[in-house]
Amino acid sequence: NAGVTQTPKFQVLKTGQSMTLQCAQDMNHEYMSWYRQDPGMGLRLIHYSVGAGITDQGEVPNGYNVSRSTTEDFPLRLLSAAPSQTSVYFCASSIQQTTEAFFGQGTRLTVV
């Protein structure tokens, strides 16, 4: 049971480039979410999804897009990378929002 898998683990982008961070879970969880973790600021919710075809914005959605075409996958797209998006990104999933959350290992993104 792989749990929540994020790829890549590390990425360096140039300002203005776009990329997609991948997140996949094999636990048939309905709820999935993306967070960014910055020093001294804790984890902040970017986008979340309560099921296939349903997504919504979190606290800090600007500059990011998501889609949820299947239960398993929840990719996060950076449209035009900016240095302010340098962060560690975590994907999480749970059966429902009110149940235990499972996190991926994170993607460390640097935008230069």
Next chain:
Amino acid sequence: KQEVTQIPAALSVPEGENLVLNCSFTDSAIYNLQWFRQDPGKGLTSLLLIQSSQREQTSGRLNASLDKSSGRSTLYIAASQPGDSATYLCAVGLEGTYKYIFGTGTRLKVLA
């Protein structure tokens, strides 16, 4: 706006001590609270989940309590071990939403 605070930011104790980590939140309209552990460079692991109707949860040497009316939760670790060294984060689920708000964490070091 919900704010979650964890004090102290860092804590260093000798092996074998019992210790308490604190989490406070400003709005009592929550549906649950989770405690997580994060090891350096890793994702988060859920330790304990307390629903808003519960007062405490226990798992092995860990006990978490929740006082929703006063906006406080504590994580009690009994007989601490060097392997407990990590950052501990709490997160509250906001009532009426699908969102979690995280604290900035307490970095714990248990000295052998």
